[in-house]
Amino acid sequence: MENVTIIEHPLVQHKISMLRDKRTGTNEFRTLIEEIATLMGYEALRDLPLEEVEVETPIETCMTPVIAGKKLAVVPILRAGLGMVNGILALVPTAKVGHIGLYRDEKTHQPHEYFCKLPDPIEQRTIVVTDPMLATGGSAVAAIDFIKQHGGKHIKFMCVIAAPEGLERLRKAHPDVQIYVGHLDRQLNEKAYICPGLGDAGDRIFGTK
Ligand SMILES: O=P(O)(O)OC[C@H]1O[C@H](OP(=O)(O)OP(=O)(O)O)[C@H](O)[C@@H]1O
Ligand SMILES: O=c1cc[nH]c(=O)[nH]1
Ligand SMILES: [Mg+2]
Secondary structure (H helix, E strand, O other): OOOEEEOOOHHHHHHHHHHHOOOOOHHHHHHHHHHHHHHHHHHHOOOOOEEEEEEEOOOOEEEEEEEOOOOEEEEEEEOHHHHHHHHHHOOOOOOEEOEEEEEEOOOOOOEEEEEEEOOOOOOOOEEEEEOOEEOOOHHHHHHHHHHHHOOOOEEEEEEEEEOHHHHHHHHHHOOOOEEEEEEEOOEEOOOOOEEOOOOOHHHHHHOOO
């Protein structure tokens, strides 16, 4: 699976275990999601382009690399993907933020769009789509379809937990997208929830039911 990176770092695994615990409350859950996004972002952004600039050190003048331009866009899938945005902005504060609103129908499990606003122009940007949960893959595939329809080309997808079914579907639909996964779980249940998973990520981040 060359376009999939499972983040095996112990800090990420430890924090995911804390997320799974049903006793973890909203405040702690939100903080953990943000911290995991920062740790995963460090890995996912390792190929950001650099350019050389001149800097005067206390000793001499040298050419030294900095991130080239302001080329990053973070695009959370609402609502739960929002929880990961600040974790990535902690690494790249100048990134632009787009939003795609999707909810999954409880019965059909199909994604429905209710909002889309992307930074313009999108073509030259590296776009990091965030959503903690990749279950059937329907929402991630639909969000990336939208971004491509708007001209997005260089797309990465970052999720905290994936089900094998969703990962396979996303890879097939968008083989050009680099996928970063915190943990690959066992399977979906009959309600298309990830097992063992962590429940409904959006509800746990925002304290809704
Ligand atoms: O892979 P899928 O089967 O499409 O499921 C994953 C989607 O379901 C959840 O969102 P939800 O519909 O619960 O919306 P919310 O974030 O507003 O809670 C989750 O945050 C993903 O967006
Ligand atoms: O397990 C799941 C599946 C979809 N969305 C969630 O928030 N959790
Ligand atoms: Mg939800």
